[in-house]
Amino acid sequence: MTDLKAAVIGCGDVSAVHFEAIAKLDGVRLAGVCDTDPGRLAAAVGAFGVPGFSDHASLIAAVRPDAVHITTPHNTHAAIAADCLHRGVNVIVEKPLAHTLEEGRRLVEAAKASDAKLAVCFQNRYNATAQAMHSLLSAGDLGSVVGASATVMWHRDxxxxxxxxxxxxxxxxxxxxxxxxxxxxxxxxQWLVGEVVSLSGNAATRFLGETIEVEDTAEFVAEHANGVRSAFYATLANAVNAPVTLDIVTEKATLSLRGDLTVTYGDGRVEVVPERVVESGGRAYWGVSHELLISDFYSKLSEAGPFWIDAEEAEKSLRIVKEIYRQSYPDAAGKVS
Structure with a gap:
């Protein structure tokens, strides 16, 4: 890998794992940082010894980075990423793709029109467990998928x-x-089971109504393109951040994710795929695979074609979420656009 210049736009919480990943990459160096908050910007400049900027346009003009990492609030993702792509700069943007469907579609079109690459941080696809599930299901040896379910039982205050x-x-x-x-x-x-073609769901604010205007609890039942049904439940009202669960039942086995992956075959055999453990300054619930996604992205910059988790791929989950909002808030267009 040649000497590539990276820059981080947004020096808040999740930027920590991006800084860690950049530092570990051979042939990539941090060349600049950007934040609209003077305190966070000063802290990043002091920590990394690189130039700091209060807006991304000034950063790009001065540093001319090969790639930028966008770790800003959701409502700025699409505008900053689209502008960087227009300037020929490769982009890694945190999820979600955008805060609205309109902005998400704008970014999809900007990515199509640019020679630069874009990646969206759905880093959990790089988890050892997720990779194993995808390989097992893709091989076909387990037979057809019969059904699936997932839960996110977390805590926020x-x-x-x-x-x-x-x-x-x-x-x-x-x-x-x-x-x-x-x-x-x-x-x-949706990546493991298949694209969602229809769903019935609901979102509500169950316990944080005095603090937030958005939902803290949601559920849905989805129909996938292959005819499989899945059930999903999530809440922030749990006492702790419990392990995410993801169960996929096939004709010949059941795949159960609870931190590690347990595969129980119909003949009684049981296999366990452990998740990787890495040391990081990031929060445990961010997972362990930002570094893998970021490394993969840089390794593919010289290849033709889009990155595999690009804007169109990330738009799928955005549409699922916004459809739940559409069904839950029929009189509030601003929540579902």
Whole structure:
């Protein structure tokens, strides 16, 4: 890998894992940082010894990075990413693709029109367990998928939202639990089982109503393109961040994800695929695979064609979430657009 220049736009919480990943990559160096918050910007400049900028256009003009990592609030993802792609800069953007369907479609079109690549951070697809599930299902030896289910039983409190007020708003986050936490599991469900063609669901605010205007609990039943039905439940009202569950039942085995993956075959055999364990300054619920996704992205910059988790791929989970909102808030167009 040649000497590539990276820059991070947004120096908040999740940027930590991006800085870690960049530091570990051979042939890639951090060349600049950007944040609209003077305190966060100063901290990043001091920590990494690179130039700092208060807007991404100035950063690109001065640093001329080969790739930028966008770790800003949801409602800025599409605009910043589209502008960077227009300037010929490769982009890694945190999930979700955008905070609205309109902005998501805008970014899809911008990516199609650019020679630069775009990746969306659905890093859990790189987990050892998710990779094993995908390989087993793709091989066909387990027979057809019969059904699937998933849960996200996590905890968030008032302080979490007050520390970053945009998270609790439709304008800033584009939604709550489903956009900011559970969308990773939604992505895995549709990636492993098949694209969702219809669903019936509901989202509601069950216990954080005095703090946020978005949902903290949601559920849906989905029909996939292959005729399989899946059931999904998520909430932030749990006492702890419990392991995400994802169960896929096939004709010949059951795949159960609970941190590690347990495969129980019809003949009684049981196999366990352990998840990788890595040391990181990031939060445990972000998973262990940002580094793998980021490394893979940089390794493919010289190849033709889009990155495999691109804007069109990320738009699938955005549409699922927004369909739940459409069914739950029929009189509030701003929540479902």
């Amino acid at each position: 008032t302080d979490y939202y007050r520390s970053r007020p945009w998270r609790g708003t439709w304008a800033g986050g584009g939604g709550g639990l489903m956009m900011n936490q559970a969308i990773h599991t939604v992505d895995l469900l």
